[in-house]
Amino acid sequence: MRIIFGLVLFLGIGLAGLAVTYAKDRMEQYSTALDQQREAVIETTKVVILTAPMRYGQSLSRTNVRLIDWPAEFVPMGAFTSLDEVFPPDAEGDRVALRAMERHEPLLRAKVTAPGEDAGVASRLGSGMRAFSLSVDVTTGVAGFIRPGDRVDVYWTGGGRGERVTRLIQTNLQIIAVDQQSDQDQNNPMLARTITVEAPPERIGALAQAQASGTLSLALVGVHDETESGMVEVGLDDILGIVDEPAAPAEVAQAPQVCTVRARRGGEVQIVPVPCSNN
Incomplete structure (x- = not known):
């Protein structure tokens, strides 16, 4: 019985020693980690x-x-x-x-x-930019889904040089107000009658001329779309698939063939026309 008690006591002392050693190692690790954090000071x-x-x-x-x-x-x-x-x-x-x-x-x-x-709108304009209003309706204004802060492409439809065409005239214009609303956190669709865009003076001049001479339509640009649209122009022939055939080359009138011979008469050489042998 005493032998068993001694073995148990010895085993308990050994386990306690291991626990103390393990705890000491863990405390040293925690201390080292804290020292490293203190050294890594964030400015x-x-x-x-x-x-x-x-x-x-x-x-x-x-x-x-x-x-x-x-x-x-x-x-x-x-x-x-x-x-x-x-x-x-x-x-x-x-x-x-x-x-x-x-x-x-x-x-x-x-x-x-x-x-x-x-x-107001004036407080949101960037340096060198101007605000310009465009008339829209439920069709040309993307069914009321345009909000302040969105970007749009502007298409012009009108007549020119005897043909009615639709052309992309401005891209990625920033909208700063819809009707009298300039709150960019507005989430409800609005059937607007006018939108106000931000653009430099030269682009506004093109918009004013286009609005006065034809019809403007808007195309909403995606939030993450950073692509640049190229030249777009569509006429009625493009929609109908009509391809102009190249004109036949005009026939060139050939001049009549003239044959000549040289004849010497005394000291003078003369050119005399004669019938062509291949006619």
């Missing part, structure tokens, strides 16, 4: 985030934002890095939201107006 900077959701047209106030630490390597483009940038001391008026934003989202310059500006 941070301050970024302004929202403390509450915001919707299109809402005014921004100091109660809606706060500063947090953000990895400096991954600061979003256009983010504010101080409250003075959001609320300049010498500025009059509030910033207004141009897009819907959620709580804890970084505040970006592209999603708010400048201080004192409203959320």
Whole structure:
């Protein structure tokens, strides 16, 4: 009995020693991992985030934002890095939201107006760009599925040089408003009567001429479509499959053949016409 008790005691002491050794190894591993994490310090900077959701047209106030630490390597483009940038001391008026934003989202310059500006169309135009309105209906306006922020191709149908044709005249035009609505978070289809597009002056000149001389139709461009459309022109013959046959070459009238001989008369050489032997 004493022998069995001794064996059990010896076995228990051995197992306890193994447990202590294993625990010591694990603690050393945890300590090493913590030291490595402390050494891998991530550089941070301050970024302004929202403390509450915001919707299109809402005014921004100091109660809606706060500063947090953000990895400096991954600061979003256009983010504010101080409250003075959001609320300049010498500025009059509030910033207004141009897009819907959620709580804890970084505040970006592209999603708010400048201080004192409203959320109208003029605040959304890029440098050197102009706004131009086009008349549409349920057919030419893609059945009301166009929303602010979408891109469209513009087709012109009209007569020219004695033939009625349809031609692609503008591609990837950015829509900034539909009727009086410029909220890009609008999800409901709208049967619009006018759309407002953003374009440089030279493209607007082409649109104005096209609208005055024919009918315009819109084609919606996919969100992820970055392809550039080439020249597109379709006439009635193209739809009907009529191919113009090449004109037969005109017959060339051949001049009558004239045969001559040279004859010497005294000291003078004369050319005398004679009948051709192959006629």
